[in-house]
Amino acid sequence: MRIAVIGAGPAGLLLATLVARDLPSASVDLFERNGADEAFGFGVVFSDATQRGVDAADSALRTTLDAHGVRWDAIEVRLKDEIHSFAGNGMGAVLRKDLLAQLQQAAADAGVNLHFRHPAALADLRGYDIVAAADGANSRTRQAIGEDVLGTSFDYATAKFIWFATDHSFDGLTFLHQHVEGLGDVPGVFAAHAYPIGKGLSTFIVETDEATWRAAGLDDFDLTTPPGPSDEHSRRRLEEIFAPLIDGAQLIGNNSRWGNFRTIRSERWHAGNVVFLGDAVHTAHFSVGSGTKMAIEDAIALAEAIVAHPDDAEAAFAAYESVRQPAVARIQNAARPSLSWWENFGAYYHAFEPWQFAFHFFSRSLPTAKIARRDPAAAEEPQQEWVRRHGAPALASPLVLESGTGDRLELAARLIPRADLADVAVLEAPLDEEDLDAAIRSVFDSPDAPRAALVTGGTPLTRQLASEAIRLRHGASAVIHEPDCDDDRALTLVLSGRADAVAR
Numbered sequence: 481m482r483i484a485v486i487g488a489g490p491a492g493l494l495l496a497t498l499v500a501r502d503l504p505s506a507s508v509d510l511f512e513r514n515g516a517d518e519a520f521g522f523g524v525v526f527s528d529a530t531q532r533g534v535d536a537a538d539s540a541l542r543t544t545l546d547a548h549g550v551r552w553d554a555i556e557v558r559l560k561d562e563i564h565s566f567a568g569n570g571m572g573a574v575l576r577k578d579l580l581a582q583l584q585q586a587a588a589d590a591g592v593n594l595h596f597r598h599p600a601a602l603a604d605l606r607g608y609d610i611v612a613a614a615d616g617a618n619s620r621t622r623q624a625i626g627e628d629v630l631g632t633s634f635d636y637a638t639a640k641f642i643w644f645a646t647d648h649s650f651d652g653l654t655f656l657h658q659h660v661e662g663l664g665d666v667p668g669v670f671a672a673h674a675y676p677i678g679k680g681l682s683t684f685i686v687e688t689d690e691a692t693w694r695a696a697g698l699d700d701f702d703l704t705t706p707p708g709p710s711d712e713h714s715r716r717r718l719e720e721i722f723a724p725l726i727d728g729a730q731l732i733g734n735n736s737r738w739g740n741f742r743t744i745r746s747e748r749w750h751a752g753n754v755v756f757l758g759d760a761v762h763t764a765h766f767s768v769g770s771g772t773k774m775a776i777e778d779a780i781a782l783a784e785a786i787v788a789h790p791d792d793a794e795a796a797f798a799a800y801e802s803v804r805q806p807a808v809a810r811i812q813n814a815a816r817p818s819l820s821w822w823e824n825f826g827a828y829y830h831a832f833e834p835w836q837f838a839f840h841f842f843s844r845s846l847p848t849a850k851i852a853r854r855d856p857a858a859a860e861e862p863q864q865e866w867v868r869r870h871g872a873p874a875l876a877s878p879l880v881l882e883s884g885t886g887d888r889l890e891l892a893a894r895l896i897p898r899a900d901l902a903d904v905a906v907l908e909a910p911l912d913e914e915d916l917d918a919a920i921r922s923v924f925d926s927p928d929a930p931r932a933a934l935v936t937g938g939t940p941l942t943r944q945l946a947s948e949a950i951r952l953r954h955g956a957s958a959v960i961h962e963p964d965c966d967d968d969r970a971l972t973l974v975l976s977g978r979a980d981a982v983a984r
């Protein structure tokens with residue numbers, strides 16, 4: 481059997497290695513357009529659970545992490561001179577270059593024929609039984625097959641991000657937030673996702689909303705220039721902005737340019753004898769740190785399927801898709817609330833005190849009880865802060881709402897029966913995030929807009945986002961209606977500032 485693999489990123493290298501090692505009758509050619517030692521980007525991060533899963537199939541990740549990586553347990557959120565921490569999140573990171581070097585060595589040892597500086601196109605690979613396309617998010621192979629054939633869709637985030645490294649040293653995954661004065665009527669907040677990757681370097685990804693990005697004059701880089709040069713103007717400006725938080729350390733570019741994160745989804749991952757893996761068919765927002773994890777797990781599953789069905793590519797591809805498509809969909813769904821957090825963090829920065837901002841972040845996909853299991857203090861601290869301000873625990877705190885008829889509605893607690901809110905205005909949340917603004921405007925864009933609303937319908941995420949918009953943008957009260965809401969979820973929604981109360 482002859483197999484061609486396009487792309488020597490983590491997905492292509494591991495697939496080629498595993499097939500060559502576990503199917504000795506196969507001849508595997510791997511084509512990479514770049515040289516062996518050229519790698520864009522800096523570090524990649526893996527949870528302990530991912531490392532254990534990958535270990536069972538191949539030792540390259542473990543070997544690299546043991547030799548060159550950095551491990552940590554706590555996530556930190558820093559803003560307004562405060563640090564809030566959430567432990568129990570075991571993770572490790574390594575330079576992408578080190579991981580690729582280890583994977584290249586493993587591929588060579590397994591007998592893969594490695595062809596660097598050799599761009600490959602489908603039309604040149606006719607003699608192969610299987611062509612595996614691991615050619616990344618801008619996959620030419622996907623375009624050659626036809627994105628309509630594969631059912632590929634693209635969603636663009638509105639936030640702007642740019643990827644650097646820094647020589648400032650961080651202990652673990654750290655989220656820094658810095659407000660810039662004097663930018664006019666925009667949030668003016670910049671966030672950095674930073675984590676150590678070894679050799680004295682840390683990854684430093686900066687994110688901000690588009691209005692802030694323009695107001696800060698960061699939009700003057702010519703994006704039509706070919707890959708290679710970094711956006712030097714932005715690098716220097718961001719060094720200044722973050723200087724107080726990183727002791728004036730330098731930011732280091734590597735083809736670093738602003739972009740909008742693109743979530744790629746594909747209904748089908750194969751067509752004929754061509755099969756796709758990694759970023760070529762799916763991406764998930766980098767804040768969930770899962771791109772390389774998904775690429776590696778795809779490679780393991782695809783190699784197992786090819787080895788199990790050496791004479792039947794169609795059966796192998798079907799087996800591969802049945803294992804990986806649901807797993808990837810779960811990660812992409814989990815990434816949604818995280819991505820949406822990064823679309824709105826400027827508003828949260830201004831609206832919330834640091835303890836609540838940090839808890840809002842930690843709870844974007846975990847309820848309070850799960851946070852408490854990993855780190856009791858991370859769940860306890862916001863509850864104590866709440867009691868200090870309100871004199872009672874979050875769900876036992878009274879609340880006064882104004883009903884649609886202008887009457888005062890005095891509630892004794894924050895988890896209440898729906899029937900108690902019969903006179904409160906109702907906002908029907910949409911199923912899609914893109915319809916949120918219109919739904920909110922339909923209720924709140926009028927001089928006699930209600931002072932409180934019950935948010936119902938939609939999805940858990942659109943209900944939360946609608947509720948936040950009512951609270952933060954319109955200064956009104958919002959109660960989320962969830963018939964099946966348990967105490968833990970209600971506590972999370974109220975304590976994090978996503979809702980004033982919950983009705984069921």
Ligand SMILES: Cc1cc2nc3c(=O)[nH]c(=O)nc-3n(C[C@H](O)[C@H](O)[C@H](O)COP(=O)(O)OP(=O)(O)OC[C@H]3O[C@@H](n4cnc5c(N)ncnc54)[C@H](O)[C@@H]3O)c2cc1C
Pocket residue numbers: 486487488489490491492511512513514521523524525526598599600601614615616617619620641642643685757758759760766769770771772773774775
């Ligand atoms: C800002 C940012 C931060 C990230 N942080 C993390 C993180 O912390 N953790 C994590 O797990 N993931 C992270 N990722 C995602 C990660 O970089 C990718 O998901 C991962 O590299 C995907 O692996 P891949 O093998 O599918 O594709 P890639 O790594 O993109 O590899 C594709 C390869 O194909 C080659 N190629 C393309 N076309 C051709 C051709 N025609 N012929 C030959 N070769 C070709 C390319 O040169 C490249 O080497 C991040 C991504 C971004 C944008």
